[in-house]
Amino acid sequence: xxxxxxxxxxxxxxxxxILALGEWAVRVLPxxxxxxxxxxxxxxxxxxxxxWAWPVLGALLLVAILALVRHSGxxxxxxxxxxxxxTILAFAGPLGVVVGQHxxxxxxxxxVGLLIGLQPLVLxxxxxxxxxxxxxxxxxxxxxxxxxxxxxxxxxSGSWDHGCMxxxxxxxxxxLSSTSTVLGDVxxxxxxxxxxxxxxxxxxxxxxxxSTVLLIQAINVGAAAPAIYGIARHRGVSWGQAALLSLVTxxxxxxxxxxxxxxxxxxxxxxxxxxxxxxFETERLGWATLLLGLFMLFKESLGAYxxxxxxxxxxxxxxxxxxxxxxxxxxxIGLGLVWFVLVxxxxxxxxxxxxxxxxxxxxxxxxxxxxxxxxxxGIFTHPLKAMGAVFVPEEKLLSHAVLxxxxxxxxxxxxxxxxxxxxxxxxxxxxxxxxxWEMGYHYGAPLALYAGWAAALxxxxxxxWVELGLGHLDPALSSRARWVLxxxxxxxxxxxxxxxxxxxxxxxxWDLVYFAPPARRAAHDQAVQLLRGLGxxxxxxxxxxxxxxxxxxxxxxxxxxxxxxxxxxxxVGENAWPWDxxxxxxxxxxxxxxxxxxxxxxxxxxxxxxxxxxxxxPAVPPTPALxx
Numbered sequence: 001x002x003x004x005x006x007x008x009x010x011x012x013x014x015x016x017x018i019l020a021l022g023e024w025a026v027r028v029l030p031x032x033x034x035x036x037x038x039x040x041x042x043x044x045x046x047x048x049x050x051x052w053a054w055p056v057l058g059a060l061l062l063v064a065i066l067a068l069v070r071h072s073g074x075x076x077x078x079x080x081x082x083x084x085x086x087t088i089l090a091f092a093g094p095l096g097v098v099v100g101q102h103x104x105x106x107x108x109x110x111x112v113g114l115l116i117g118l119q120p121l122v123l124x125x126x127x128x129x130x131x132x133x134x135x136x137x138x139x140x141x142x143x144x145x146x147x148x149x150x151x152x153x154x155x156x157s158g159s160w161d162h163g164c165m166x167x168x169x170x171x172x173x174x175x176l177s178s179t180s181t182v183l184g185d186v187x188x189x190x191x192x193x194x195x196x197x198x199x200x201x202x203x204x205x206x207x208x209x210x211s212t213v214l215l216i217q218a219i220n221v222g223a224a225a226p227a228i229y230g231i232a233r234h235r236g237v238s239w240g241q242a243a244l245l246s247l248v249t250x251x252x253x254x255x256x257x258x259x260x261x262x263x264x265x266x267x268x269x270x271x272x273x274x275x276x277x278x279x280f281e282t283e284r285l286g287w288a289t290l291l292l293g294l295f296m297l298f299k300e301s302l303g304a305y306x307x308x309x310x311x312x313x314x315x316x317x318x319x320x321x322x323x324x325x326x327x328x329x330x331x332x333i334g335l336g337l338v339w340f341v342l343v344x345x346x347x348x349x350x351x352x353x354x355x356x357x358x359x360x361x362x363x364x365x366x367x368x369x370x371x372x373x374x375x376x377x378g379i380f381t382h383p384l385k386a387m388g389a390v391f392v393p394e395e396k397l398l399s400h401a402v403l404x405x406x407x408x409x410x411x412x413x414x415x416x417x418x419x420x421x422x423x424x425x426x427x428x429x430x431x432x433x434x435x436x437w438e439m440g441y442h443y444g445a446p447l448a449l450y451a452g453w454a455a456a457l458x459x460x461x462x463x464x465w466v467e468l469g470l471g472h473l474d475p476a477l478s479s480r481a482r483w484v485l486x487x488x489x490x491x492x493x494x495x496x497x498x499x500x501x502x503x504x505x506x507x508x509x510w511d512l513v514y515f516a517p518p519a520r521r522a523a524h525d526q527a528v529q530l531l532r533g534l535g536x537x538x539x540x541x542x543x544x545x546x547x548x549x550x551x552x553x554x555x556x557x558x559x560x561x562x563x564x565x566x567x568x569x570x571x572v573g574e575n576a577w578p579w580d581x582x583x584x585x586x587x588x589x590x591x592x593x594x595x596x597x598x599x600x601x602x603x604x605x606x607x608x609x610x611x612x613x614x615x616x617x618p619a620v621p622p623t624p625a626l627x628x
Contacts, residue, residue, distance in 0.1 A: 078473045086111050098394050099401035105495040106405055113488030118470075118480045128239035133226035136243060140250035141222030144259035147507055148214040151260060152548060154515035155524055157210070158577065159547035159558050162262035164188070166210050166551035172197050173204030174554070179355055181555050181564075182547070190351035191359035193343045194265035196272075196297030208552040213263050221259045223271035224449050225250035227278040232456040234282050241486045245407070245459065248493040249452025252406045253505045254444030256497065260506040262548075264442035269298030273305070273446065277453055280309065285328040292332065296339050300348060303340030304423035305446070306332050312419045345373075368430065379430065390429045396437045398501060399429075399444065403451050406496045408489040411451045413458025421450045439501055459485075514575065516545070523606035524549075527569055530601055530608060534567070541565035543584055544577045562587060566614045568597075572605040572626055585627060592628045602626060 090107035097103070129135070151157060164182040171178065171188075180188040189195065200216055225246040232242035249255070258267045276291035292309065296302045310332030317325030352358055368378030368386070379386040391397055404411065411417070424446050428436045436443050466485050471478030497505035516524060528549045531540060536553040541562040546569055550556060560579055562568045568591060570576075570584040591597040591609040600617040601608035605625040610617055622628040 079477070082473065083111065083114070098397050101499060102401040102405045102496075105492055105499065106409060108495060109408060109488045109492035112491045113484045117482075117484030117487040118477060128233075132239060132243060133229045133246075136225040136229055136246050136250070137222050140225040140247065141218050143251065143507065144218035144221055144255075145215050147256075148218055148259050149211050150510070151512070151515070152210055152214055154511065155521060155545045155549075156512060156515045157262050157545060157548045159542070159544045159551075160262075160577070161264060162210065162213070163544075163547040163551045163556075163558075165263040165265070165268075166213050166548050167553075167556060168194070169197055169200065169204055169213050170208055170552045171554065173201040173208065175201075176554060178351065181557050181561075182551065183357075183359065184558075184561070185356040186359045187351045187355035190348050190355055192265050193300040193348055194298050196269045196294065197265070199294070199297075200268070204552075210548040210551065212552075213268070214259075217263050217268050218259050220268055220271035220274075221255050221445060222250060223274040224255060224452060227274035227449075228452040228456050230278045231281045231453060232459060235457060235460060237456065237459045241459065242456070244486050244490060245452065245455055248407060248489060249448065249455070251497075251507070252448045252452070252493065253402050253439055253497050253501060254406070254448030256505045256507055257440050258442045258445035258448075261441050265299050266302075267442050267445055269295055269302075270445055270449070272298075274449055277309075277449070280313070281453075281457075283324075285313075285324060289328065289331065289335075293335065296336070300343045301340075301423070301427055303336040303338075303343065304427070305420075306336035307340070308336075308420045308423045310334075310336060311422075312416060315416065315419055379426065386426075386430060390425060395434070396429050399437055399439050402439050402496060402501050403444070403447055405492055406448070407451050407455040408485075408492040410458050410462050410489065411454035413461050414454035417450055417454040417457065421447065424450065455489075514545075516574070520571065520574070520604055520606065523603040524571065526603060527601050527606050527608050531567060531569060539564070539566045540569065541567070542569045543571050544575050546571065559584065559587065562591075566611045568609045570607055570609075572607070574605070588626055588628060592622065599628075 086107045090104045090111070092100075152162070157163070159182065164180055167180055167182045168178075168188045171180070178187050178189045180186055180191070183191060203212060203216065227246075228249045229242050229246035232245050233239060237245070258264070258270070272291045272295035276288050276295055279285070279288035279291055292306050296306055310329045313325045313329030313332060315329075316322065317327075317329055368374070368376075368382070391400070428443050428447070431437070435441060438444075463481075463485050467478050467481040470481045470484070498508055515521075524546055528546065531538065531550055537555075538553075539555050539557075540550055540553070541557040541559055541564065542550055543559045547556065547558065550569070557565050559568070559570060559576055560583075568587070570588060572585045572588055573581065574584065575581060576583040588607055588609075592599060596612055597609045598612050598615065598617070598619045599607060599622060600610045600615060600620060602620050602623045604623060607622070607626055
């Protein structure tokens, strides 16, 4: 009972430290830029005013001191000095550097890890539960799918990333041509070479919908959890700590963004990469070849990923004098190079030329060359410039910091993974497209997977260093170091998702401001059901956030292409990207005055117009919200 009481008190201490120092970080971040330069010191007043965090922090430090007194090993002068240093770092970090909030995160995580991990709790790890990897996969997938489908059902998904993917999946499953009407009569394989989505045709035959694509994506993103668990176990990590790392990776900032923000060709195939890496680490190199070959089918740039994994295999083969790794590494390098060249210089140009319209350019490496091949040459001939471009501007540093602190910085203990990650860094951080640098979209998912991979490889080394370091502070602490590392990593991951970027990660909030309110959502639902009742052959033009719900059909257009459709679904005052928010209202007035069109549905600000020549639906009176 006494041990449980002490553990409970220390748990409250840890939670309070997270809240108090987290509150400090949130106050500092928006104002940090105002504190740089002469004459801006007055801005510190805004940060040092009385706050609920200060008395809470004072009370918690008092409790922590009492906890130190209770345990002889924690009374070491060196240990107390370490706690003081970490506390100073936690408060000074956000004021000092661009990524100061991440110094705070790591410092707080160390503090909490020490306070909780060094307590004499009796936690005996039994044999690993059977099928734990599958259970982790199911749990992480369920979380991803729940949040992503809720966002979609709340009309938060967009027409461009998610609507076009649902449309592409449908056309691929019916083996129709690869011309996308959502993209504006552009060949979607010429836009992104995603022939891997044809593998999911049987699923789309059984259940073709917007939610189906999100579930497929959630399963693929969730595959990071069992993959990292398997790698960690193979490297000797205990099953409990391996499970913790798998959850930290599977629910990291980058993975949440990937599963939550619409859908993307990279993430619907990510599971093949995750299990390919697991097969590589467990030396099932034949399976790894098959899985990596399938992964390459989902995007035109993924051949470069396989080339880099081949380089890592060759490096290991040379280091270990292992001919199998040398042989398979050479195969992967050759396979990746040939596929990359064929896709980018033969298949895609031919598909683009045969379609009515051309896609927007994706070879966005303007600082190094106009095409991906010229850019590769520019990067190779100007390596110092390329190295600098990985860290400039500051937005890139923030993404690095999120990646780094999300696994407690353990990725640096396996630098060999950096060989495999080279094309990922180049694709993201050498791009001239700013959205590639951020963590809020799909592009961070592969690097989050690689960060977890590196952490799994370096975990046992980190654990031995923790034991050695604590033993140096005081020999009595070494025997209780077992839980310091997992506690530290867990707290670092939680704080990174809660504080570590422009805003908390997606799963800290259930609803977002751009979701449709309940009344508008009900109006959208009825309009969608009305149009579904017309069959999948009806030609529709649909506004941005409603389009994904009707995109599982051969032909569907965005709102600006309404003149190509027979039915137009719009919502006045709602987001009409890429057109302005007033576009839907203007279009409603235009259609209401045109005798060739009839208003056949109106509720709240949602309306459906139909061509008189193709519909038998009766006319309905407009609602006041339509402004007609």
